[in-house]
Amino acid sequence: MKTKENILLNIKDLHVWYRVYGGFLKVLNGVHLMVREGERVGLVGEAGCGKTTTMKSILQILPPGDFHIPRGQIFYKGQDVLKMSFKELQRLRSREIAMIFQDPTAALNPVFIIGTQIGDVIKYSSAVLEENVHQQEKIKMLSIKTLKEVSLPDPERMLINYSFQLSGGMKQRVCIAMAICSARNLLIADEPGTSLDVTIQDQIMRLLNELVEKRNTAIILITHSLAVAREMTDRIYVMYAGTIVETATPEILFKNPVHPYTKGLLASVPKISGGGISNGIPGKLPSYLNPPSGCRFQPRCEQESPICSEKPPQLFEIEKNHLVACYLTQR
Amino acid sequence: MKQTTNNEILKIEKLKKYFHIGKDKKGPIYVRAVDGVDLNIKHGETLGLVGESGSGKSTIAYTVVGMYRPTSGQIMFKGKNTGMEASRRSLSSKKEIQIVFQDPGSSLNTRQTIEQILALPLRIHTQIPKRQFREKIVELLEKVELSPDYLYKSPSLIGGGEKQMVAIARAMAPNPSLIILDEPTSALDVSVQAKIINKLIDLQKEMNLSYLFITHDLSLMRNVANRIAIMYLGKICEVAESATFFEKPLHPYTQMLISSVPVITEEEKKLKPKKAISIGEIPSPVNIPLGCSFHLRCPYKMSICSKVDPEMIEFSPEHIVRCHLFAKLENKKQERSD
Numbered sequence: 001m002k003t004k005e006n007i008l009l010n011i012k013d014l015h016v017w018y019r020v021y022g023g024f025l026k027v028l029n030g031v032h033l034m035v036r037e038g039e040r041v042g043l044v045g046e047a048g049c050g051k052t053t054t055m056k057s058i059l060q061i062l063p064p065g066d067f068h069i070p071r072g073q074i075f076y077k078g079q080d081v082l083k084m085s086f087k088e089l090q091r092l093r094s095r096e097i098a099m100i101f102q103d104p105t106a107a108l109n110p111v112f113i114i115g116t117q118i119g120d121v122i123k124y125s126s127a128v129l130e131e132n133v134h135q136q137e138k139i140k141m142l143s144i145k146t147l148k149e150v151s152l153p154d155p156e157r158m159l160i161n162y163s164f165q166l167s168g169g170m171k172q173r174v175c176i177a178m179a180i181c182s183a184r185n186l187l188i189a190d191e192p193g194t195s196l197d198v199t200i201q202d203q204i205m206r207l208l209n210e211l212v213e214k215r216n217t218a219i220i221l222i223t224h225s226l227a228v229a230r231e232m233t234d235r236i237y238v239m240y241a242g243t244i245v246e247t248a249t250p251e252i253l254f255k256n257p258v259h260p261y262t263k264g265l266l267a268s269v270p271k272i273s274g275g276g277i278s279n280g281i282p283g284k285l286p287s288y289l290n291p292p293s294g295c296r297f298q299p300r301c302e303q304e305s306p307i308c309s310e311k312p313p314q315l316f317e318i319e320k321n322h323l324v325a326c327y328l329t330q331r
Numbered sequence: 332m333k334q335t336t337n338n339e340i341l342k343i344e345k346l347k348k349y350f351h352i353g354k355d356k357k358g359p360i361y362v363r364a365v366d367g368v369d370l371n372i373k374h375g376e377t378l379g380l381v382g383e384s385g386s387g388k389s390t391i392a393y394t395v396v397g398m399y400r401p402t403s404g405q406i407m408f409k410g411k412n413t414g415m416e417a418s419r420r421s422l423s424s425k426k427e428i429q430i431v432f433q434d435p436g437s438s439l440n441t442r443q444t445i446e447q448i449l450a451l452p453l454r455i456h457t458q459i460p461k462r463q464f465r466e467k468i469v470e471l472l473e474k475v476e477l478s479p480d481y482l483y484k485s486p487s488l489i490g491g492g493e494k495q496m497v498a499i500a501r502a503m504a505p506n507p508s509l510i511i512l513d514e515p516t517s518a519l520d521v522s523v524q525a526k527i528i529n530k531l532i533d534l535q536k537e538m539n540l541s542y543l544f545i546t547h548d549l550s551l552m553r554n555v556a557n558r559i560a561i562m563y564l565g566k567i568c569e570v571a572e573s574a575t576f577f578e579k580p581l582h583p584y585t586q587m588l589i590s591s592v593p594v595i596t597e598e599e600k601k602l603k604p605k606k607a608i609s610i611g612e613i614p615s616p617v618n619i620p621l622g623c624s625f626h627l628r629c630p631y632k633m634s635i636c637s638k639v640d641p642e643m644i645e646f647s648p649e650h651i652v653r654c655h656l657f658a659k660l661e662n663k664k665q666e667r668s669d
Contacts, residue, residue, distance in 0.1 A: 046520040169612050197383040197547060199609035202591035206608075224520060227593035254595055268525035270550045272577055272592055273599045277554050280525030284490055 014072030042229030045239035115159030366565035379556030456505035
């Protein structure tokens with residue numbers, strides 16, 4: 001089946017299980033996610049809800065041997081990633097999709113200088129390079145150009161620095177430079193500002209936004225902060241315990257949240273205009289070893305009904321650009 | 332003066348804490364983590380101490396509980412000088428000041444049960460006979476909404492939010508009057524954070540506690556603290572009541588911080604200053620710039636800023652700021668254009 005032209009990535013009903021002692025952790029339970037070309041998509045959820053697992057399954061970099069995908073499809077440009085050969089996957093990872101990780105300190109190797117690390121990315125990912133005598137110089141030139149683009153001061157000197165000589169914000173800029181140094185179509189940013197201070201996070205987010213707009217790259221921004229997603233994205237997916245519970249544009253989502261989980265999450269966010277904080281959401285994430293058979297939020301939900309524990313609700317369009325997986329909306 | 336001291340539970344005066352890290356040709360090198368801080372906390376109040384990492388806020392906390400000895404300056408607790416390390420403090424003063432750390436995963440011993448963890452402060456700081464320990468511990472657990480089942484559990488088996496609740500119960504155990512909260516919720520999710528913060532506010536009313544709340548999250552402070560102090564490179568930039576603080580931020584660094592906070596409503600967006608967008612990074616506390624330590628990142632920089640370190644100015648009652656912009660204002664009584 002050929003998908004629509006402007007859809008870049010389409011995840012359909014993805015299930016991912018992890019093999020552990022005593023069975024399978026059923027982490028992802030039917031994730032639907034779609035990214036159009038040049039679109040900025042936010043994936044919001046609390047720790048342990050499967051955000052990173054979803055992203056890692058797009059690139060097929062889940063821990064080898066420990067996972068099992070019973071069902072689901074991931075279409076990238078109409079091609080199913082789960083059926084790709086190793087060579088095709090390598091191409092996907094090097095030329096098409098780039099990923100920025102949460103902790104830049106762990107993402108950079110402390111025993112190689114920055115120049116080598118960026119150079120390697122350019123060498124293995126860029127189509128513009130051909131076998132010629134000036135290759136080394138060309139790589140250096142390109143590295144300097146990208147480092148300038150992420151507004152790092154003194155890029156020439158930066159190339160011979162080790163990662164431990166840089167501050168957290170600078171390291172994250174280097175990681176972004178590595179992600180954008182070749183033309184790619186999709187950028188996955190996994191909590192790019194979480195380990196940094198607010199002022200630095202603000203700078204990194206503005207930088208990412210600028211770059212994405214300039215290059216017309218699609219971006220999936222994974223974050224646990226609704227506020228960051230609101231300021232950065234065109235569409236937000238809210239994830240809970242391995243399922244997408246609600247998706248909408250930021251304007252709709254923040255004005256009219258429908259799913260009880262989204263509502264609880266929004267009320268828990270402290271506001272700079274004051275007014276106190278709600279009491280949070282009672283209970284905790286269900287065990288993935290024996291998850292509830294129906295809606296996974298049902299044990300914590302205050303508006304549950306008998307149907308909720310029977311089978312999981314499907315995403316349902318309640319208005320344009322606003323999909324909710326909850327039986328409350330379908331009655 | 333005496334009346335005000337009675338009202339204050341903790342008074343920090345000109346506190347300095349330098350860490351010696353090495354030597355070069357010019358002499359010893361110090362990290363100036365805390366560089367002349369004046370702060371006070373009133374009875375029953377929450378003071379929010381906000382700053383970026385490396386600004387010295389945790390050093391203040393650790394000096395107040397006695398994990399470090401101050402290089403100079405005084406820490407007056409209930410009118411008595413307690414500016415020394417914990418081993419030289421009296422047991423009764425140690426009982427009064429307790430701390431909750433950022434990461435409950437490493438502040439609770441996973442080899443002990445929760446009963447054992449909570450029994451230690453009771454054994455040291457209270458006169459309760461041993462056979463009544465269990466009763467008291469169950470009472471403490473109830474205070475933080477944990478059931479008595481948790482007595483025999485190990486901290487490694489419970490969630491992050493519950494662990495932090497146990498750490499809070501441990502701090503409450505000796506019946507203190509001041510609790511230092513060192514980023515108690517920054518490792519937790521917002522829905523869990525909301526629960527813990529509300530519990531802390533309830534306990535404060537119930538037990539008449541004072542909090543020194545250290546965090547980097549300004550929006551959280553708006554809802555928790557009575558007063559907020561902003562710290563930058565070992566110095567206090569601005570102290571104000573939390574409502575005025577957000578409506579009328581004075582110091583350029585405060586404005587930069589508030590404008591960096593991601594928000595979820597339009598109402599909040601209006602509070603964000605437009606001009607002071609974030610640039611640059613916090614310099615290393617080994618090489619603090621001359622003059623005002625913030626001048627390298629400041630959008631309102633003047634020539635005086637790189638030469639003279641500004642003084643604390645009382646802009647209005649309960650609103651103190653340390654910036655040359657307002658020194659000028661005081662003389663000329665000019666309105667600042669924004």
